[in-house]
Amino acid sequence: MINSRSADSVIVLDFETTGLSPAQGDRAIEIGAVKLEHGQVVAHFQQLMNPGFRVSSFIENYTSISNNMLRTAPCCEDVMADFADFIGDANLVAHNASFDQRFLTAELDIIGRQYREQFACSMLIARRLYQHAPNHKLGTLVEYKHIHHDGVFHRALADSEMTARLWLTMIDDIKHQYGINDIPFSLMQKFAKTPKANINKVFC
DNA sequence: TGCCAGGCCCTCTTTAGGGCCTT
Numbered sequence: 258m259i260n261s262r263s264a265d266s267v268i269v270l271d272f273e274t275t276g277l278s279p280a281q282g283d284r285a286i287e288i289g290a291v292k293l294e295h296g297q298v299v300a301h302f303q304q305l306m307n308p309g310f311r312v313s314s315f316i317e318n319y320t321s322i323s324n325n326m327l328r329t330a331p332c333c334e335d336v337m338a339d340f341a342d343f344i345g346d347a348n349l350v351a352h353n354a355s356f357d358q359r360f361l362t363a364e365l366d367i368i369g370r371q372y373r374e375q376f377a378c379s380m381l382i383a384r385r386l387y388q389h390a391p392n393h394k395l396g397t398l399v400e401y402k403h404i405h406h407d408g409v410f411h412r413a414l415a416d417s418e419m420t421a422r423l424w425l426t427m428i429d430d431i432k433h434q435y436g437i438n439d440i441p442f443s444l445m446q447k448f449a450k451t452p453k454a455n456i457n458k459v460f461c
Numbered sequence: 462t463g464c465c466a467g468g469c470c471c472t473c474t475t476t477a478g479g480g481c482c483t484t
Contacts, residue, residue, distance in 0.1 A: 271483095272483090272484080273484070274483090274484050275484075276465095276466090276484060277465095277466050277467085277483070277484055278465080278466040278467080278484095279466095280466070280467090281465060281466070283466095283484075286484095315484085316484065319484065320484075351483090352482085352483075353468090353469095353481090353482045353483040354483095355467065355468050355469080355482090355483080356466090356467085356468090356482075356483035356484075357483075359466085359467080359483095360484090378469095380469095380481090380482065380483085381469075381470095384469085384470085384481090392481075392482090393481075393482070394481090394482070394483090395482090395483090411484080450469095452470090453470090
């Protein structure tokens with residue numbers, strides 16, 4: 258069963274998009290992902306994609322992805338077909354996963370594909386594990402945990418790499434804190450959804 | 462014209478409201 262797999266064998270992904278809501282017509286403009294097997298990076302995926310309309314100046318400034326860069330990029334449908342093949346039957350992780358899950362579902366719906374995998378949210382876990390962090394934005398958590406980064410933010414591959422390092426850091430911290438050797442993906446999902454008052458019961 | 466999401470979580474809560482996160 259997929260959920261019995263170890264939490265350190267997942268695909269960590271991040272979308273850059275034209276806005277916040279596919280229901281309002283927003284589309285993906287970049288996908289980045291890191292494949293982890295037993296805590297090691299074994300593959301990357303990164304691709305710009307042309308949403309079929311110009312992105313706003315806010316998005317150009319926020320992501321450093323310009324309309325000129327997108328003009329020659331392949332369309333979303335072609336990129337997402339390749340990405341669906343890349344994720345296969347892996348479990349998935351993203352920071353604020355509800356956002357990326359909405360776009361993944363919407364973009365795969367357009368090409369008649371589906372993902373069967375489970376999704377876990379690194380932000381929900383960080384809120385429980387690092388309750389004293391200044392906040393739980395990805396960039397803040399990377400600094401808070403002294404996680405290596407190259408200074409690039411709000412690009413899909415860079416953010417997915419940082420999220421992957423944060424994910425593995427949280428797994429290590431949970432292992433040390435609760436004295437366990439291996440954490441199933443399903444237990445991380447349970448941790449993410451458990452009320453803070455009860456989180457110590459999840460790994461005991 | 463003006464507006465525009467949504468799930469989670471906390472509290473001055475649960476017959477609600479608002480901040481946090483993502484682009």
